[in-house]
Amino acid sequence: MKGRYPSTVSFLLFFVHVFLWSSTTEARIKLPANKTVPAVIIFGDSIVDTGNNNNNLLSPARSNFPPYGRDFRGGKPTGRYSNGKVPSDLLVDELGIKELLPPYAAPKLTPQDVLTGVCFAVGGVGYDPLTSKLAAVPPLTDQLEKFKEYIEKLKVIAGEERTKFILANSVIFVVLSSNDIANTYFTARVRSLQYDVPAYTDFMVSHASEFVKALFELGTRRIAVLGAPPIGCVPSQRTLGGGIERNCYEQENEAAKLFNSKLSASLDSFKSNVSPDARIVYVDIYYPLLDIIQNPTQYGKFVRSICLKSFD
Template sequence: MKLPAHCFLASTLKSLVRLTVLLLVVSSNKTKGAVKLPPNISVPAVLVFGDSIMDTGNNNNNLITSARSNFPPYGQDFKGGIPTGRFCNGKVPSDILVEELGIKEFLPAYLDPNLELNELPTGVCFASGGSGYDPLTSQTATAIPLSGQLDMFKEYIVKLKGHVGEDRTNFILANGLFFVVLGSNDISNTYFLTHLRELQYDVPTYSDFMLNSASNFFEEIYQLGARRIAVVSAPPVGCVPFHRTLSGGIARKCVQKYNDAVLLFNDKLSKKINSLNQKLPNSRIVYFDVYNPLLDVTVNHQKYGYKVGDRGCCGTGNLEVALTCNHLDATCSNVLDYVFWDGFHPSESVYKQLVPPLLQKYIHRFA
């Protein structure tokens, strides 16, 4: 029996409306990527391990840690002015990476109680503020250690398989970009600030200890299916406002011995990555140098349009970070004038200047 023409037309219109709505829902979860991918590269997901530079809120429910930022003035420039647990006035590199790749607007924390299953195929963040390659670093800060972040990743894989099936999961793991951002807390806090490792190791042997832990971790995520792994260098921690104030003298200069320790570790890390690529079949482990670009922004801040490179925007700008950067402190009148948001962390503006060109510089190496 043939449908009358008007019924057929109505049915067709309903189908078109449903299709349009579906396309709008799908497209609304994506953003327009700015990074130009090589023709043979697609990036379905970003998965992040790391510390407070990358944490998008995993520490929020960890009430025993001082490494939290889910309160004002953190997040003052985030969407809706909401403090989300990001150690910044706005977005952190995790968010900027997925945005630049055209995947989505923000990278959710894996431990976010509101995390939805449909977020899993495009990636999540396992990073925890205060963590490091050295297990003692995470223990001291009561942060989620690398072993804990690895456990979350294993749990993520099980959930992903349940959601999209084994074949799609394997594709996401093999083609997704994994970012590992650690090392600054080990050198600045565990070694120099608290001296917890200084009696046990000199700087060269401590960097070897860190390197061994890092290398084991890269191999572990490789065994779980990761193939494209971006390992970000440790930053120039001697130039953050906190350490300038405590150890930079009256002039609050960059603390060179801290930066020298970072450079030694970064050099070893870069060489280790080269050997791992030879050892692990089909691996694309890429060393991202963030040390030199961030040092240049800090030291030559006026060249980049900033007025202040040695103090943060929060409070006095000399020391405040995490719990000491709170609503009781005044913030600067214009955060865009500042390289640093607080005593440790760069502002969103700096991340937006550094992350896209870094990603564009190294993306072809994942082919």
């Protein structure tokens, strides 16, 4: 592989540099002398979930069983949708905050865990409340309510002023939209009976904007909202809509690009109307991931038998 981590994570780490006005990029991030990241807090879906869905026995969207976790500590599943770490863990490790980002639902969160950030993401969630209902998981608004609980815990541990500092200087990631497009709209086709793609992406962006506004009102000031990936190129979607040759499902990819353009514009508009100390940005992951898909040998060894399996 090129570098220490997959390209998308490296891209996000580079983004953190830009986010904090840094001008250097090295394997281990060195922040500018006047910048600090006391914590990383992540909201979203299975891409970044570190184990918040383990006890939800009603949901099929769980990953606390083998083969998940086979390359993790002790080879045990933790609720991460991966054989090992997920991007949430890689980000906090590279920032030098801690090795792993614990789920907020962890039974034994320590004060240090709270001070340095947690993960609220839950596999199966989307901006669309119906997406969560189809996966039998709590809606995105539940992550916001748990974040409010977290803030109260911060106040008990660190006090009011330190809590304000942590919220304002931590990096907040919002990672959603894949389930809305792939599952709710194109697979279950529930929303396609109500909306065409332009109207549905408007609906998604409306919910995304409301969520970001709520985070800002709770005191966060460094918010990174990731766009949709080329979701039509993941194995399951190739199987469903890619034809006999299992090409990328282009209708899904077009929907993702349309959503991304609207999300970016919405965030720019919001940013222009808030205090100048706020850094609220759209992060494009569509094209970096598409480049990996289209040019796999540039990023490491290409094993076709693995790429054709549909474990996602």
